[in-house]
Amino acid sequence: MKRLFLLGLMILATAVTYAGGYRVSLQGQRGLAMGHTGVAVVNNAELAFFNPAGLVYLENKINTAVGVSAVFSDVVWQNDEFGQMARTDSPVGTPFYAYFSYKLSDKVSLGFASYTPYGSSVEWEKDWAGSHLVNNIDLAAIYFQALVSYKITDNLSIGGGPIYANGSVKFNRNLNRSLTDIDGNRSNVTVEATGVNGFGWSAGIMYSPMDSLRIGVNYRSQIDLKAEGGDADFQNIPNSPLTPFEDTTFDAELPMPAELTVGLSYQLNDQWLFAFDYNRTFWDAYESLDLDFANPNIPDSKNPRNYQDASIYRFGMQYTANDTFTLRAGYYFDESPVQAGYFAPETPRNDSNNFTGGLSINVTDNFAIDASFLYSRFKEITESYDYYQENGQNVPFEGTYKSSAFVPGLGVTFKI
Amino acid sequence: MKRYYIYMAILALGFVSCEPELENSIEDEGFYSSGEADFSHYVALGNSLTAGYADGALYLTGQNNSYPNILAQKFALAQNTDEFTQPLVNDNIGGLLLGGQVVALPRYVLSVGANGPVPVRYNATPTTEITNRLTGPFSNMAVPGAKSYHLLADGYGNVQGVAAGLSNPYFARFATSDNTSVIADAMAQNPTFFTLWIGNNDVFTYATSGGTGKFQLNNTDVTTYGSNDITDPNAFAFIYSQIVEQLAANADGVLLNIPDITTVPYFTTIPNNALALDAPTAGNLTGFFQAVAGVMTKVLMQQGASAEQAQAIASQYAIQFNEGTNRFLLDVPVTQTNPLGFRQMTAEELLLLPIDQAALKQGYGSVVLTQDVMEVLAVLQAGGSPTQEQVQTLFGAVSGIDDEDVLDTEEIQNVQTATAAYNNAIKSIADNFNLGFVDVNALVAKLDSEGIPFDGGVLRSDFVTGGAYSLDGIHNTPRGAAVIANAIIEEINATYNAKLPKANIGNYPTVTLDQSGM
Numbered sequence: 001m002k003r004l005f006l007l008g009l010m011i012l013a014t015a016v017t018y019a020g021g022y023r024v025s026l027q028g029q030r031g032l033a034m035g036h037t038g039v040a041v042v043n044n045a046e047l048a049f050f051n052p053a054g055l056v057y058l059e060n061k062i063n064t065a066v067g068v069s070a071v072f073s074d075v076v077w078q079n080d081e082f083g084q085m086a087r088t089d090s091p092v093g094t095p096f097y098a099y100f101s102y103k104l105s106d107k108v109s110l111g112f113a114s115y116t117p118y119g120s121s122v123e124w125e126k127d128w129a130g131s132h133l134v135n136n137i138d139l140a141a142i143y144f145q146a147l148v149s150y151k152i153t154d155n156l157s158i159g160g161g162p163i164y165a166n167g168s169v170k171f172n173r174n175l176n177r178s179l180t181d182i183d184g185n186r187s188n189v190t191v192e193a194t195g196v197n198g199f200g201w202s203a204g205i206m207y208s209p210m211d212s213l214r215i216g217v218n219y220r221s222q223i224d225l226k227a228e229g230g231d232a233d234f235q236n237i238p239n240s241p242l243t244p245f246e247d248t249t250f251d252a253e254l255p256m257p258a259e260l261t262v263g264l265s266y267q268l269n270d271q272w273l274f275a276f277d278y279n280r281t282f283w284d285a286y287e288s289l290d291l292d293f294a295n296p297n298i299p300d301s302k303n304p305r306n307y308q309d310a311s312i313y314r315f316g317m318q319y320t321a322n323d324t325f326t327l328r329a330g331y332y333f334d335e336s337p338v339q340a341g342y343f344a345p346e347t348p349r350n351d352s353n354n355f356t357g358g359l360s361i362n363v364t365d366n367f368a369i370d371a372s373f374l375y376s377r378f379k380e381i382t383e384s385y386d387y388y389q390e391n392g393q394n395v396p397f398e399g400t401y402k403s404s405a406f407v408p409g410l411g412v413t414f415k416i
Numbered sequence: 417m418k419r420y421y422i423y424m425a426i427l428a429l430g431f432v433s434c435e436p437e438l439e440n441s442i443e444d445e446g447f448y449s450s451g452e453a454d455f456s457h458y459v460a461l462g463n464s465l466t467a468g469y470a471d472g473a474l475y476l477t478g479q480n481n482s483y484p485n486i487l488a489q490k491f492a493l494a495q496n497t498d499e500f501t502q503p504l505v506n507d508n509i510g511g512l513l514l515g516g517q518v519v520a521l522p523r524y525v526l527s528v529g530a531n532g533p534v535p536v537r538y539n540a541t542p543t544t545e546i547t548n549r550l551t552g553p554f555s556n557m558a559v560p561g562a563k564s565y566h567l568l569a570d571g572y573g574n575v576q577g578v579a580a581g582l583s584n585p586y587f588a589r590f591a592t593s594d595n596t597s598v599i600a601d602a603m604a605q606n607p608t609f610f611t612l613w614i615g616n617n618d619v620f621t622y623a624t625s626g627g628t629g630k631f632q633l634n635n636t637d638v639t640t641y642g643s644n645d646i647t648d649p650n651a652f653a654f655i656y657s658q659i660v661e662q663l664a665a666n667a668d669g670v671l672l673n674i675p676d677i678t679t680v681p682y683f684t685t686i687p688n689n690a691l692a693l694d695a696p697t698a699g700n701l702t703g704f705f706q707a708v709a710g711v712m713t714k715v716l717m718q719q720g721a722s723a724e725q726a727q728a729i730a731s732q733y734a735i736q737f738n739e740g741t742n743r744f745l746l747d748v749p750v751t752q753t754n755p756l757g758f759r760q761m762t763a764e765e766l767l768l769l770p771i772d773q774a775a776l777k778q779g780y781g782s783v784v785l786t787q788d789v790m791e792v793l794a795v796l797q798a799g800g801s802p803t804q805e806q807v808q809t810l811f812g813a814v815s816g817i818d819d820e821d822v823l824d825t826e827e828i829q830n831v832q833t834a835t836a837a838y839n840n841a842i843k844s845i846a847d848n849f850n851l852g853f854v855d856v857n858a859l860v861a862k863l864d865s866e867g868i869p870f871d872g873g874v875l876r877s878d879f880v881t882g883g884a885y886s887l888d889g890i891h892n893t894p895r896g897a898a899v900i901a902n903a904i905i906e907e908i909n910a911t912y913n914a915k916l917p918k919a920n921i922g923n924y925p926t927v928t929l930d931q932s933g934m
Contacts, residue, residue, distance in 0.1 A: 076436045083493045083917030085442055087435070129923065177872070178895070178925040182525065182538070182932075183508045184477035240929035241528045380439055390872040395922060402436040 021283055021307060021337045022120040022139055022347050023257075026069045026095045029370035029411040033358025034316025035330025037275035039263040040206065040216035044368075044413045048099035048113035048147055050261075051204035051218040052159030055101045055109040055149035060415035062103075067370060067411020068096040075122070075348050079129065079399040086128040091138075093121045097411075101149070111147035111161070116140065117220075118167075118256045120347055127186050130397050131174040133388060134346040135188065141167035141225060141256055145202065160203030165256060167225040168194040171346075175234075175245065176390060185236040187243070191250055191291060193230030198223040198256070212267040222258040222285055227251060232293055248295035255285040257307075263314070270320065275330075277314040283307035283337035304387045305344070307337040316356070323362060328372070330356040341396075343383035348401045352378045360413070368413040376405040442917075448494040451914030453668045455491035457498045459555055459607035460484035461567065461598065461663070462672075466558035466613050467586070468502070470886035470893060471535075471928070473510025473523035474544075474560055474586065478886075481894030481924060484556050484611060486901040490916045491609075502556040503590035511542030512585050514578055518542055519585055524887035525930035526880065533880065535887035539932040547575055550590045557602045559587040563617040563647060564655045565638045567598040581643070603662055610663045611904060613672035613856070615656065615842070618647035619834045623677050624890070626768055626820035627827030631834065646830060649837030653845075656838075660845050668912060670852035670904050673839040675860035678766060678828055681879035682889035684864070686767040688822075691742040691782055701737040704783055707796045708814070709734035711807055712756065729753060735760050744781030746824065747816030758816035762825060769879075769889045771821040781817045789813040852911040854903045868899055872922035875899060883926045894924040 028046030031038035038050030045065035047054040055063075071093035078085040101111035123136040142165070149159035172190040179187040204218035230252065234245040263277035284307065291301040316330030336350045343350075358372030384398035440447065460466050460482075467474060468482030479485070479502050488500030505512075510523035522542055524535040559566070559573075561584055566572050573591025577583035592601050602610070621644045622629045629644025636651040647655075663669060677683065693701065709730045716726035733756060735745075743761045750757035772780065779785065792806045802810065823831070839857055846853035859868070860877070863884050867874040875896070876882035879889055884896040892900065898919040905916045 074435050076438060078438060078442050079920075080440075080442050080447070081917060082920040083442055083448065083490055084920070129920070177923050180477070180925055180928070182928055182930050184480070184925075238929040239931050240526070241931070242526075242533065242929050378436075390922070393873060395872050400438055400440075402438050404436040 021257075021281070021286070021310075021349060022118050023259075023281060024071070024093070024095050024117060024119050025312075026071070026374070026407060026409060027097050027115050027117060028065060028099075029067045029358060029372040029409050030065075030328065030360060030413075031316075032069075032374060032409060033328035033330065033356050033370075033372035034275055034318055035277070035314040035332045035354070035356050037263060037265070037277040037314045037316040037330060039204065039218045039261040039277050040214040040265040041273070041275050042214065044415070045099035045101050045111070046097075048101060048111045048145070049097065049115055051206055051216045052111060052147045052149050052161065052202065053157045053204040053206040053218075054216065055111050055147065055159055056103070056107070056151045056157050057206070058101060058103070058109070058415070060103070062416050063101045064099065064414040065370070065411060066096075066098045067409055068094055069372075069407050069409035070094060071121075071405060071407045073376075073403065073405035075345075075401060075403045077130065077345065077348070077399045077401050081398075082129070084129040084399075086125050086130070088122055088124055090121050090123045093119060095119060101147070107151045109149040111149065113143070113145040113147060115143050117143060122346060122348070124345065127174065130345045130399075131186065131188075132177045133173060133344055133385060133397055135172045135174065136170075137172075137346045138170045139167070139254075140169075141165050155208040156206070158203070158205050160201060163200040163202060163220070163223065165198045165200065165223045165225065167196045167198070167254075167256075169196070169227065169230075169254070177395075179238070179243070181236045181238050187234070187236045187238065187245070189245070190233045190235070191230055191252070192233070193227035193252070196225045196227045198225045200256075213264060215264045216262070218261045220259045222282065223256040224253055225256060226253045229294075232291070244297040246295060246298075248293050248298060250294065251292045252290060254289065257285045258282040273318040273320075275314075275316045275318075277312075279312040279314065280309060281312070281337065282309050284309050286337070303344070304342065306339055306342050308339055310335040310337040326360040326362075328356075328358045328360075332356075334376075341384060341386040343381070343401070344385045345397070345401075348403055350378055350381045350383070350401070350403075352376050352403075358409075366414060366416050370411040370413055372409045374405070374407040374409075376403075376407075378403040442493065448917060449915045450491070450494045451909070451912040453908060453912035453914055454608040455495055455497050456608045457555075457605060458484070458488055458491055458500060458609045458611075459602050459605055460487075460558055460611050461602055461659075462558040462611070462613040463562045463617050464558070464560035464891060465616060466611070467556065467560050468897070469560045470888070470891045471510065471523040471525070472537075472888040473520065474505050475508045475510035475523050476504060477508055478510075478894070479504055479556075481897055482556060482558075483892075483897040483901040483904070484558070486898055486919050487611070487904055488555065490901075490905060490919070494914065494916055498555070500555045503550050503552065503554045506544040507542070509538055509540045509542055511544065513542055513545045514575075514585060515547060516545070519546070519578070525932065526887060526927050527929075527931050535880070538930060544589075546578065546585045546589050549575070549588070552590045552592050553601045553605050554590055555605070557598055559584055559598055561586065561617060562598065562614065563621075564615045564652055564659070565647070567614060567659055568655060570597045570600075571595050572597055599659060599662055607663070607667045610667050610669035611672065612660065612663065612669060614659070615652060615674050615838050616677075618652055618838065619674065619831055620677050620890070622646045623823060623827070623831045624682060624768070626818075627823055627830065628820050631830040646834045649834060649841065652838050653841035656841055657845050660849055660851070664849040664851060668851065670854055670907055670911075671842050671846045672854045672856050672900075672904070673842045674835050675857045676832060676835050677890070678823065678831060679860060679864040679877060680890050681877060681882070681885050682769045683766040683823060684877065685769050685879040685889060686771055686773070687741075688761045688763075688765055688767050689741040689743045690776065691744055693737055693739060693742055695739040698737040698739050698742070700785070701783060702735070704785070704789075704793060704813075705733055705735040705737075707793055708756075708810060710796070711802060711810060715807065716755075729755065732759065744776070745814065745816045746822055747818055748824075756811055756814065758814055761817075761822070764828065765825055766823040766828065767817070768821050768823065771817070780815050782815065783813050784815050785813065852904075852907040854900075854907050856900065856903070859899065859903055870921040875921070880927055887927055893926045895921055895926050898924045
């Protein structure tokens, strides 16, 4: 038994999650442990995120799943032409989720979900070589969603509900590559906006053509977070009318792109379950990060991003060892939405291979502990961001990047 | 049960501590290399250009961006090196105190005044007291103001001699003893690598003084020189060779030659034809100088010259002025052939940056047309004969530019002759000792002609806007220093088969903005 677990942990340690851009795929320890699949898996209240259509199939009247992950991610960058190197020292991110469903009748379940599908936290060394693009960024969005799940027939259900999103962003960068005050302190700006709101929705459908096979489709709409009247704090600005940067407010807009998931799961026997998900994230919406400063003397900041829609291919499996232990493993390949020439160090993501694993321990019939981990391995990449300008001229910021992320997560499932 | 958690925790920690590593990290042994050179103890010798002096002062950020400091950072990527130390001043104000008295002024900053941005002295009191001797020696041994022969001079850093001008306030701050010399303090460090950029001041002080000193051609006794004199090229070659002989005995290095200073903003910013005239004023001035020539002819004839001789001499004063730009007038020594002692500037002659531009607008460099002068002109126009006094008024109205504000043709010639001779010496000494050689003269010429491109634009020699020169019009900005550093790196890579990365020029600042001086 012991041996089996160790083996499971080592071998099944082939799973994943951490998506391109600022998508953070950590919306359930059970799903995550299986490569963040779940659009066609009926497991626990994580369905509130993965596919609300499935909530109605949960056996118990009340289902709850709550969890949190710790994101340890690091990026190293170097430019060998100039002998420069930098590493991020990013704070540990803690995305969480909380799902609840209540079976109103055999046909209808209601639910509530709160989760954090988007976010980014990157902190470079202050005044590093790319500081004119970013010193640090902390982006977070929390989604709150009310849900209803309706069983049309015994093998077909739909579900969905409205989403209220609340986000915040804090971003600091130097104004350019060389401006300083008289003492040589680099001129920089911090923009900060909190309580940024937006509305959206998600809806899914689940169909079971035969007992062992489920098919699911889920769509979550785009939500634009519009910051209005955020604070822009300029620091170390030379005392000169030639640099009229004063603290002001700004408007900006950041899309939380839509995501379509289709997938299936297959229950081989009492022990084994396999799941495949395909995600399409509609990153095309993220064309440019533009800061519109209220003070007319301060030039607006235009930062082309030109993200493109990207796909993620997910695979997961679950082994139910006995009444107490369930082991899971998974893998996904995550395509980066970032295009060549737009590789900005604020979200230095490229294609990644992701390995996940985890287990559930049923402490009682009603209560389980869900653990997962994710290791994201990004390919080393030599890229540039070409759209920073000085004196009307594009000045590429080039270098070789390598990122990695390790994300342990812990959650609980409660059902009665 | 517990055990599994422990295993997971260990596994988790294992991943957490696993930072991403690049396949070919620049931190890997052998990614960069020193080649045949050894940078373990690098010493830089030179003057203000090497010390990081800029904007008319030595201050911290200038020192931090000195080209030797930029170089040393790159050296440290190729091998283990001693820390590169510099005799840092106290502040970013610049300037020096000697016993509490200001003996060097604060830096220039760019301030916006009524007529746009102008360099002004930063409004603060220097805090760097030169009697506080720093504990050296320092890797950057550069001494602002030093000429070639000063590097060999014992006692050049004796603080007792500073007030009398016998020693150097900058070296006094960090000389290891009163009697030491720059070269002795450098050699005591047993450098494994050096750069030497010396000789600029052997000709620059002459140029920046407007050629008020003397070209000491064939006088090899440097102890007889004034501070604004040009060092004799033979003396220079001899001294330079002596310096290099010591440095190169146990070290490799790079020698930098002397740029032709006449192309830097100090000499090229104020145009010599900035006398802008409308048509009536041009006519008035032309009339004035015809009057001067006419009166002079009579004066000369009264002194016994023939009409022909008199006209020949006086006609040089009948200067023609046109609508638009006109070249200024220059005071020259009174001679038989130029008895009034002025002439119009030629196209090549150069005005110096510190010239009083307000005065130029008031007639300095042309004529101060006072009411008295106008009356004399009226007398002449009416066909009358001016009195002796009126003649003096007329001649006295001419206000030629003083020698210290201009580099005339002969002075330019002296500067260029000496620079070329020094550079010949430096090149042949570099060859003799098998050292690296950087042609800064060519770099500076390129800044002045097509400019030096970088990823954020083109560096040029234009004052304030060109990016290469600081607000004193002579010394580099940090961005200019990065250009020098890169030229040295290129030379080291070629001569010593090293592999060193360059500095990213666009990351280095240019001029500093501040309103404090207004």
